[in-house]
Amino acid sequence: MGHRFDPTILREYDIRGVVGRDLGPEDAHALGRCFATVVRRAGGRKVAVGYDGRLSSPMLETALVEGLTASGADVLRVGLGPTPMLYYAEASAEDVDGAIQITGSHNPVDHNGFKMVLGGRPFFGPDIVRLGEMAAKGDWDRGDIEMGEGGVESRDVLDAYVSRIAQGLAGLGTQALSDLRMGWDAGNGAAGPAVERLTGILPGEHHLLFTQVDGTFPNHHPDPTEDANLAHLKALVAERKLDFGVAFDGDGDRIGVVDGLGRVIWGDQLLGIFAEDLLARMPGATVIGDVKASGALFDTIARHGGQPLMWKSGHSHMKAKMHETGAPLAGETSAHVFFADDFYGFDDALYAAVRLIAASARLGRSVTQLRGAMPEMLNTPELRFQVSESRKFAAVEEVRERLVAAGAEFVDIDGVRVTTPQGWWLLRASNTQDVLVARAESATAEGLAALIAQIDEQLAASGLRRGPQAGH
Known part of the structure; x- marks a missing residue:
């Protein structure tokens, strides 16, 4: 049966x-x-x-x-x-x-x-x-x-795993990192015990939050891509005057980062730091970012001598593309980061935290300085709204056809990402829910408003509109 x-x-x-x-x-x-x-x-x-x-x-x-x-x-x-x-x-x-x-x-x-x-x-x-x-x-x-x-x-395998993670600092020496002061928020998720073991063997001073595994998540929900879930970490960094802090999702494959001033370093911004560090050692390497990533990321990769490659969102798509291209680094806006230069190519937030420590040391700048040097782009969060399963992919295809007819500049590897003088906007169908996802980015508030208006015009032409925000 x-x-x-x-x-x-x-x-x-x-x-x-x-x-x-x-x-x-x-x-x-x-x-x-x-x-x-x-x-x-x-x-x-x-x-x-x-x-x-x-x-x-x-x-x-x-x-x-x-x-x-x-x-x-x-x-x-x-x-x-x-x-x-x-x-x-x-x-x-x-x-x-x-x-x-x-x-x-x-x-x-x-x-x-x-x-x-x-x-x-x-x-x-x-x-x-x-x-x-x-x-x-x-x-x-x-x-x-x-x-x-x-x-x-x-x-x-916990001890062996943690020892392998710590190898991300190989060659730096403990003395160079002895002044490091950072915070860690495990969010009562599965990464807690590993965080405790890891910080016990890393150089520097470490302050831990919510490392006890608790499936009710009593302190905050374990999703570091939501700003509200980083409130405890920001408070810890401010109170202890730490260099920066990291947070993890419920199963430890996505990372959140807060710098010494309490500013969030989002997934695509973090990938830019990792790319600069990696390209100093592997000039000309391909670095993959997802279709939702900031244009500043792809500019950063190119500026530091790398080959930027835009690909579909989704951790499985990213890992498959890394296997296909041999790229040593990839990452998503949702804060999955994949290292294959000196690691296994899968998304590991604890390893990403260690590599951030290493990148800061090798680049000779604090995480706060690295964040401060980033261009201040204006972008929307993911605008997620419900559209029936039978309609979502068809609607994106209708938009694509109109863009072709209009001679617009766009890529269609995962939905449509349209480049205009004001910046760019994206419309894609979720692979996991009956949801359309939109995002836009510009250097100015006026430009961002214009881009959102273009999204709304395209939706209206397909008989749709951005409704109430849909959850993940």
């Missing part, structure tokens, strides 16, 4: 839903059966499994492991930790063929889901569709007749 997933939980980049409503242990078990079958049919055997601090995660982990072993996969349990720790376990172990992290990331407390890797590559898009089809047909293997069901091994 097969299993039918609620179709709404099969997303572009992961499997995600509300526990008790459209996601439960029976889904985790079926996912295990399917994923183990995919691994086995590809010639593999072992799957690493980890989970975040959500209250539902242990229950889902148990069901997932049962499903994996029932279809003949061996399981390596790495336990509670951030998603990049699970990625590290998969990347650093020669005997591991795939990996699944149970995580709700930055979503509300009753949400949870699964992020997957197969053979060192992100498992997304058509791969996830395929899992749904396999489950519906019951197209999954049983344990070997000779070997029986798969075995289960538990392995503590």
Whole structure:
């Protein structure tokens, strides 16, 4: 007998839903059966499994492991930790063929889901569709007749993971960093224990917030891309007069940064700092930014001798493009950052924090000075508004056709990003929700208003308008 997933939980980049409503242990078990079958049919055997601090995660982990072993996969349990720790376990172990992290990331407390890797590559898009089809047909293997069901091994990788993260400071020397004073906000997410271990071995003075894992997130929601969630970190930096502070999302793959003056350094701005540091050592390298990123980022990459490449939003798209191009660095406006110059190419916010320390030391400027040198562009946040699933992609295509007819300057790698004398604007359909996303950037308030008006004109021509803001 097969299993039918609620179709709404099969997303572009992961499997995600509300526990008790459209996601439960029976889904985790079926996912295990399917994923183990995919691994086995590809010639593999072992799957690493980890989970975040959500209250539902242990229950889902148990069901997932049962499903994996029932279809003949061996399981390596790495336990509670951030998603990049699970990625590290998969990347650093020669005997591991795939990996699944149970995580709700930055979503509300009753949400949870699964992020997957197969053979060192992100498992997304058509791969996830395929899992749904396999489950519906019951197209999954049983344990070997000779070997029986798969075995289960538990392995503590936290110390090895943290030691690997600290290598991001290799060559700098502890004396050069002894005056460092910074803050860390784990947001009660899965990164907390790793932050405690990491700061215990880093040079300098470190002040920690909310490192106790608590799936109710009692202090603030773990999404560092929302300014309101950085209030505690800003207060800590101001009160202690720290050099800067970092914050993490619920599963530790996205970073937030606040400089010594309390200014937020957003994901695309942060990538600009990393690009300047990297290009001093790897001149001419390709650096990938997403289609939502500031124009200042691509100018920065080019100014420092790099090859800027704009690509689709989404951490899976970014990792796939890095594999394709060999780019040593990539990042998203949503603050996923990917290092492949001296790391594994996956998004790891703790490693990004260490690389920011290193970049500041190598460039000879404080994080506050690096932030102060950035051009002050005016841009909107992501303007997200609900449009039906059947309409969202069609509407973007209608806009594209009108832009072609008008001879407009634009790129269409992920929606449409239009360049005008006032700046640029973007309209794209979300891959995970029934939502359109708009964004605009200009050097002046008047220019920004004009760009937003152009977005509204295009929407009106397709019978739409920007309605109430939709959530993530």
